[in-house]
Structures are given as C-alpha cells and as structure tokens.
Amino acid sequence: DRIISMKDVIQTDEGILFVSEFFEGVQLQKEIEKADKDRMQKLVREAIQIVEGLSELHRNSIFQGFLVPESIVKDVEGEIRISTLNMTNINIFDFIDADQTLHYMAHSSPELIDNKEVTPRSDIFALGIILYEMLTDELPFKGATTGELRQEIRYSKIQDFNNLKKTIDEKLYGILKKCLESDPVNRYQTCDDLIADLQQYSPEPPPPPPLHNK
Numbered sequence: 695d696r697i698i699s700m701k702d703v704i705q706t707d708e709g710i711l712f713v714s715e716f717f718e719g720v721q722l723q724k725e726i727e728k729a730d731k732d733r734m735q736k737l738v739r740e741a742i743q744i745v746e747g748l749s750e751l752h753r754n755s756i757f758q759g760f761l762v763p764e765s766i767v768k769d770v771e772g773e774i775r776i777s778t779l780n781m782t783n784i785n786i787f788d789f790i791d792a793d794q795t796l797h798y799m800a801h802s803s804p805e806l807i808d809n810k811e812v813t814p815r816s817d818i819f820a821l822g823i824i825l826y827e828m829l830t831d832e833l834p835f836k837g838a839t840t841g842e843l844r845q846e847i848r849y850s851k852i853q854d855f856n857n858l859k860k861t862i863d864e865k866l867y868g869i870l871k872k873c874l875e876s877d878p879v880n881r882y883q884t885c886d887d888l889i890a891d892l893q894q895y896s897p898e899p900p901p902p903p904p905l906h907n908k
Contacts (some may be wrong), residue, residue, distance in 0.1 A: 731841035734829075736863070737853025741825050742892045748821060749885035751776065752814045759812050761820035762801045763827070799840055800833050804848045804876050815878040818888060822881075826852065830861050834874060848876060865895055 744766060751758065758777070759766060765777040799807060803819035806812055825832045834852045837843030852874050855867045862870070869891050875881045882888040 696907060709744065734866070738866075738892055739830050740768070740774060740894055741828065742889060744824070745777065745821065745885050745889050745892065747774060747776035748817055752817070756816050757812050757814060758820070759806060760798055760802065761817050761824065762798060763824060764823070767856060795840060796837070796843060799843050799847070800835060802835075802847065803878075805848060805878065807844050813878065815881050818873055818882050818885065819875075819878075821888075822870055825873065828869050829866065829870070832856060834870075867896065 747766075748758070748761070767777075769775060784826045801820050801823050803812070803816040805816055806820075823834060826832075835843065835846040835850060837846050852871060855864060858867060869888070872880070872882055872891075873888065881892075
C-alpha cells in the first residue's frame with residue numbers, strides 16, 4: 695500500500711494544516727533538503743582541499759597563473775591534487791586553438807589577461823571561478839569572443855545573489871564574491887584567509903515554502 699489517508703484539512707492563522715493517518719517516515723522535502731546540504735558540504739570540503747593545494751604551491755613560490763579544472767585531479771580515494779606546473783612562464787595561448795583560448799581565458803584573472811604581474815591573488819580569482827563553476831554548474835563570466843570575455847572579466851560582477859539563492863546561500867555567495875573581485879586589493883589576500891572562511895562555513899538550510907491563506 696503506497697497511499698496515506700488524509701483525515702482532515704484545518705485552516706489556521708499560519709496557513710493550512712493537513713491531518714493524515716500516522717505514518718513513520720521522512721517527508722521527501724526533508725530528504726531533498728538533506729541531499730542539497732550534503733552535496734554543498736561535499737563541494738565545500740573539496741574546495742578546501744583545492745585551496746590547501748594552492749596554498750602549498752604559493753608557499754613554494756609557485757603561481758599557477760592558468761588555474762583550470764584540468765589542473766586539478768581527484769584520486770580514487772577522493773583526495774584532491776593540483777598540478778605544480780608554473781604557467782606564468784608560459785604563454786599558453788601560443789599552444790592552443792580558438793575554442794581552448796576561450797576556455798583558458800574564462801578561468802583567468804583580470805591582471806593575467808592584461809599581461810600584468812601575476813600574484814597569489816590572481817590564482818585566488820581563478821580559483822573563485824572554479825568554485826563558482828562547481829557550485830552553480832556555470833561560469834561566472836561569459837563571452838562569445840575573446841574581446842567580449844576580456845570585458846566581462848575586467849568589469850563585470852558575478853550575478854546578484856537573488857539570481858543564485860536557489861543554488862547557494864548568502865554566506866557562500868559572499869565567499870565567492872570576495873574571490874572574484876576585479877581589484878586584487880579587495881580579494882582574499884592569501885589562500886589561508888580563504889581556507890579559514892570555508893572551514894567556518896556551514897550550509898544554511900533553505901527557507902521553508904510559504905504558507906498561503908485562502
């Protein structure tokens with residue numbers, strides 16, 4: 695029997711109360727909320743591992759420059775590893791085609807695409823792009839051409855929180871926003887600062903659906 699008998703519907707000041715036969719279990723909505731929270735916690739744990747790897751590179755004076763998802767590998771035990779290749783000494787655009795150029799540029803910091811000095815804060819910007827992509831399944835900056843993409847990265851802000859709140863909560867949005875500030879001065883200054891915020895982060899439960907009175 696897969697049916698739960700409804701006994702009554704009661705109108706209250708706070709909305710509608712549905713009365714059913716007693717049934718021991720968990721509402722699907724609770725399972726969905728738990729799955730969303732578990733997924734977010736898993737992604738944040740992976741993000742911390744990525745930042746820890748990047749921090750280790752920075753302590754050894756290695757700056758990735760072009761930090762792309764292909765630079766990051768998860769082993770069979772779920773541990774994250776980052777490539778140690780210092781891309782700041784290589785003009786990657788000399789070795790790739792047009793489609794790849796857009797891909798690499800979409801993961802670049804403003805100072806990198808403007809041929810300015812690359813610092814740890816440049817890697818933090820690129821890392822913010824990857825975290826944004828992990829959490830929302832899309833890139834924060836888009837363009838059909840390299841010119842459009844350069845302008846987006848230089849001058850655009852990430853989407854307003856109201857457009858993303860179904861995917862991430864306000865705390866995590868604030869972390870992403872700080873990673874992706876166009877001015878390096880306004881970003882996290884070190885990976886350790888970013889790690890501290892990610893470690894303190896705890897996913898907020900989604901708000902309950904509104905109750906509607908007749």
